[in-house]
Amino acid sequence: MNIEFKDVSYSYNGLEMALSNVSFVIHGHNIFCLSGHNGAGKSTLLKLLIKINCNYTGKIIINGRELRDWKRKDIIKKIAICFQEPVMYVDTLFNNITLGQQGISVEKLNYYIQLLDTNNFIHNNDQQQIIGKSLSLSGGQQQLISILRNIYTNKEVLIFDEPTSNLDSVVKKNFISLLDDLKESHTIILITHDSEIVNNYEQVLL
Numbered sequence: 001m002n003i004e005f006k007d008v009s010y011s012y013n014g015l016e017m018a019l020s021n022v023s024f025v026i027h028g029h030n031i032f033c034l035s036g037h038n039g040a041g042k043s044t045l046l047k048l049l050i051k052i053n054c055n056y057t058g059k060i061i062i063n064g065r066e067l068r069d070w071k072r073k074d075i076i077k078k079i080a081i082c083f084q085e086p087v088m089y090v091d092t093l094f095n096n097i098t099l100g101q102q103g104i105s106v107e108k109l110n111y112y113i114q115l116l117d118t119n120n121f122i123h124n125n126d127q128q129q130i131i132g133k134s135l136s137l138s139g140g141q142q143q144l145i146s147i148l149r150n151i152y153t154n155k156e157v158l159i160f161d162e163p164t165s166n167l168d169s170v171v172k173k174n175f176i177s178l179l180d181d182l183k184e185s186h187t188i189i190l191i192t193h194d195s196e197i198v199n200n201y202e203q204v205l206l
């Protein structure tokens, strides 16, 4: 997947700029880190990318075609985003990962769960337990579910906004090694303030 931002600016209210003249190119399957200070516009950029917010100036070119000429449904077939604040639904852990969608096989999902669920929280919970009713989740557990949800989609571009902020060091390490596997077949964009991660990959600075 090729994603190019050319001189992109965006304002929510027409007064302050949330993004000013941002330009970068992401090319092919690999891991890219998007970094920048709080309020630099990283999450805003993601909302532009999947057409939640429009009316930017400049150009956003996806596989050679301007984003304005893409239908939103075609973009979200290709790009999956794990946003900063995980959203949990009143349903089982499994359904919160799959969201009733078609994704990777159950075998593959179980393999990824095994890799990331190092504290056996998914494993030890009854399949029938409902989040918000008989089951409460910690911040890290919610983050883990939302990471798995993103990976499950198997979309070409997997974007994670601050995915490791609540993960313990073992889960974080396993997540990073899993991304190294996934980059063979996906374009991965990480938004992170974690210098341990940022320094290992190609960086786009906002």
Ligand SMILES: Nc1ncnc2c1ncn2[C@@H]1O[C@H](COP(=O)(O)OP(=O)(O)OP(=O)(O)O)[C@@H](O)[C@H]1O
Pocket (backbone or CB within 6 Å): 012, 013, 017, 018, 036, 037, 038, 039, 040, 041, 042, 043, 044, 045, 084
């Ligand atoms: N829904 C919104 N309405 C108005 N302004 C917003 C909205 N969301 C973000 N902003 C503003 O846009 C700017 C960029 O915000 P954004 O959330 O993109 O930053 P960020 O780089 O993701 O920061 P962080 O590292 O803290 O997550 C900020 O000044 C913020 O106040």
Ligand SMILES: [Mg+2]
Pocket (backbone or CB within 6 Å): 042, 043, 044, 084, 161
């Ligand atoms: Mg943000």
